[in-house]
Amino acid sequence: MEDVWTEAELIEAYPLGSVFVQVDDDVEPMPEAEWETWIAGQVGMPKHPVGAVEG
Amino acid sequence: MAGTTTKMGIQYPTGTDYVKDGATAMQTLATNVDNKSGLVFIKSQAVGAGVTTVTVNAAFSTNFDNYRIIYMGGSASTFSDLWLRLGVTATGYYMGGSFTAYNAGAVTAVSTGLAAQWTYSGIGDPAGNALSVDVFQPYLADQSGIASSFFSLGNTRVGGAVYGVLNNTTSYTAFTILASAGTITGGTIRVYGYNQ
Numbered sequence: 001m002e003d004v005w006t007e008a009e010l011i012e013a014y015p016l017g018s019v020f021v022q023v024d025d026d027v028e029p030m031p032e033a034e035w036e037t038w039i040a041g042q043v044g045m046p047k048h049p050v051g052a053v054e055g
Numbered sequence: 056m057a058g059t060t061t062k063m064g065i066q067y068p069t070g071t072d073y074v075k076d077g078a079t080a081m082q083t084l085a086t087n088v089d090n091k092s093g094l095v096f097i098k099s100q101a102v103g104a105g106v107t108t109v110t111v112n113a114a115f116s117t118n119f120d121n122y123r124i125i126y127m128g129g130s131a132s133t134f135s136d137l138w139l140r141l142g143v144t145a146t147g148y149y150m151g152g153s154f155t156a157y158n159a160g161a162v163t164a165v166s167t168g169l170a171a172q173w174t175y176s177g178i179g180d181p182a183g184n185a186l187s188v189d190v191f192q193p194y195l196a197d198q199s200g201i202a203s204s205f206f207s208l209g210n211t212r213v214g215g216a217v218y219g220v221l222n223n224t225t226s227y228t229a230f231t232i233l234a235s236a237g238t239i240t241g242g243t244i245r246v247y248g249y250n251q
Contacts, residue, residue, distance in 0.1 A: 005236070013132070013133075013237070014132075014237070014238070018105055019105060019107055020103060020105050020107070020238070021106060021107060021108050022103050022106045022108065022109040022110065023110040023112070024100065024110065024111065024112055025100075025101075027103035027104070027106060038107060042236060045235070045236050047133065047134065047236075048134055
């Protein structure tokens with residue numbers, strides 16, 4: 001069974017304020033609405049994506 | 056100008072040339088370097104801590120048609136693929152290629168059609184991030200291409216090669232690297248132009 005991220009795991013690993021976006025030299029915390037969308041988009045994503053195949 | 060360098064054939068003055076011609080000689084030498092260098096360094100961008108996306112502006116211009124983007128070092132919070140977008144475009148990316156796990160022989164084919172990004176551009180890994188891509192004619196009002204050396208600094212990951220196209224004729228000056236999962240921290244993005 002594929003190992004995927006759950007919402008609880010993601011919120012624990014990446015709480016609001018701990019995730020940033022960068023434009024050139026400016027690094028800003030991800031706004032709350034954007035963070036919620038980002039967390040939702042990560043739910044169900046494999047913990048070992050295509051580039052993470054373990055031999 | 057009495058001599059030329061061995062590797063690049065760049066002209067240079069000799070010690071017996073007139074001092075009054077020095078400025079002209081230096082200008083000629085500088086022009087030769089400008090014309091003959093293969094890859095020309097454009098800019099670098101240090102990556103901050105805990106970021107999901109890094110946008111690099113003023114990367115592409117009329118000076119060059121084709122570019123090399125290299126992002127090495129730092130770390131990733133979890134296993135991820137590194138994605139690449141041009142400008143703010145989030146559709147029309149096509150890729151095809153293959154990879155093999157470092158310690159397993161099977162070849163896996165990968166492809167994307169009409170995706171929101173070039174998905175297999177690099178690999179984020181707690182051991183270090185790696186992205187090395189050639190981007191072809193992003194500034195020109197024509198389709199943009201990519202050739203990605205898809206490899207990882209983590210020894211349990213994969214190595215391969217992926218190629219693709221962005222199916223529009225938009226001219227771009229900026230690009231964004233995105234982590235498919237988690238965040239990336241540190242390392243440096245460097246952009247080079249292929250001289251022409």
